[in-house]
Amino acid sequence: MFDSIVIKRYRKVKPKNPAIRIFDRVFLSIPLTIFLILSLGVISIMGVSPSFRTIFQSRLFLGYLCYIVLMMGYCSARRWPGLIKSYCYHKRIFPPAQDKGPSGSSFDPVEKKEVFNFSFKKENKPLATGHIRRVLIRQGYQKTAYCDQGQGEEKFFYEKAKLSIFGSHIVHLAIAVLLLAGIITAWGGRFYDFSIREGETIPLEGTEALLTLEKFAVIPSVTKERADGYASRLRINHPGKPIEWQTLKVNRPLRIDGVRLYQQRFNFNIDELRIAIFYENKDQPVKVLKMGINRRVVVPELNIALEVSDFFPDFYFDEKGHPSTRSHILRNPAGHLLIYSPANSSLPDQEQWIFRGVMPHSKSKDASERLEFMLGGIKSRYTSGIKYAKNPGEFITYLGLILLVGGSFLSSYQFYRGLVITVKEDIPGMTSHVDVRALKCKNIFGFEKEMNEMVKNFKQRMEGL
């Protein structure tokens, strides 16, 4: 009686409804699932290559994901009711065990392995069952069902970590949720990078706000070789609302009217370079020129033309001895100056690197015309590289990830364990007998270890009964 009600599990049965049978064939096919998952793996690995990268944006791929989501969703919909029923079932029948089990299902006996078998005097029965109960409770088991079968036979059902039966199903559901979130993101999401210069104002797409980059700041590292951090000070102007100021930092996205902004990168543009021209050994400059990069400027009084062909904010020589820059921080700015003499010549007469506050020696052959050049002021403006993201699937993705983590912990760190304790009379009125049997467990290795320990405890406690 007890066996046929409690210690049974569902067996796959063919549904009677033909529509469900067709759906089962389309959405619950194991070979098709294996094929789809393997091909998803192959497509993902192919998509890593830049030439196949567009594959993930194609409608065919999204349709393929949709089919997997439908399969997994359908599978969950079919499984969860039965799962919830079997989770609640034992609690419902305790005590007394009179229920006939979930209707419309057929059952299979679960494999039961004998753990412990012991005979004792009939008058010691309360003591023996008490000892067993105490040992099991100490191991974390809970009595979930009891059945008095009459003729001196009683059965107890003890269980542990029952919640773990949901573990793998939660992971399954989580994958479906994540794929669904991916589809929503692909269809309704918008992602792109944009640049904004200091002082510039742009409208923020998808909102009514106007975005102004008021200031961009770089926080250099202690050695000043790299940026420890950088941030954009943004002014957000919503029409008809007070102006807001927000700071956008790396790893600290901003949310504005459902749009997220992420600080990604930065660069700076040189608006103006000042170059001072000196005669050798003279303190006062002959001329100070306002220049830009790659702009040729003629100095008629000296009959020369100058052009800054390259600019490095943090000049150094790299491992190969080539001039380069260490960082985007204005630590050691240097310009590559081309000197055309006479001013109308097509090729430069000289070229040299000029630095801020450092006067290099000129290579002019004529001492009377020996000129020296120095980098003066630099007017620069930073450009902030920001990512725009509108992701309608964001919260569904978070839900999916939480379910995935929870489900995997539940399925790998918790193992459902069930024990059936049968106490019956051996010789009527003389001796009784206790029999402990274990249900099949996912973690056989751990279960056997636990059983060995329990049997040792049983033997110790029941000696002499």
Add this chain to the structure above:
Amino acid sequence: MMTGAVALYFLSLVFSLIGWKTRGKLFAVIEGFFLTAGWALHSYLILKRSIEAQRFPLTDTYETLIVFAWLIVVLSFYATLRLGPRWIKSLGMTAALCLLVFSLFINDTIQPLMPSLRSGWLYVHVGAYLIAYASFAIAFGLSAVFFLTFLRHRDKKAMLDNLEGMIFRVIDMGFPLLTVGLACGSMWASISWGRFWNWDAKEVWALTTWLIYAGCLHLRHTQNLRGMNAALLAMMGFIVILFTYIGVNLFFPTLHSYA
């Protein structure tokens, strides 16, 4: 200094092998001494680097390698305590030794941290992955032992069953952490790069690894995956892990190029 730790681990391994051959208790004591000394030196070096860099060392290949090796030693100790056989410790030590020898050939200069790496997610994401990888390294060692035992003593069913149980216990231990690593990586990517999933080479291979181990556990519990197939799948999983960890950065352009 790291060479010293490598030497101590090596000596411990040598004495463990001698002890295993001769079954002498003295060798086990000497092995234990060298192992403890090696592990203490290894821990000191990680601590020293943490103080010098003013952060826990988890940002580049060298740092992750030394922490990975350290975790393998710790987890193999734990597995020995939980599962029983003393040789699990030696398996872990062999794996740790290989990683540390490899780390000796890598640039160990402390690099300043990139702004995007200045986040608490780094420690959860990389830390969870490394613990998971360390578990799978032990599972790989156990699978290799299973493989050799299966070839030589196919009739010793109880021994093989026991080994199989251990392999899956260790995989069970690492799998949720692999999931945490993947999920935290995805959340961090969303915070730092604006997207949960970028189809980056590292991400795709990390997902492949996850799918292999998920498939391994799923087949074990639903289709009763056993014996040689189970061991081979566990070994394949770890080979894919090694490719994800080191190979991807060598062969593909990736957003994870600092790792």
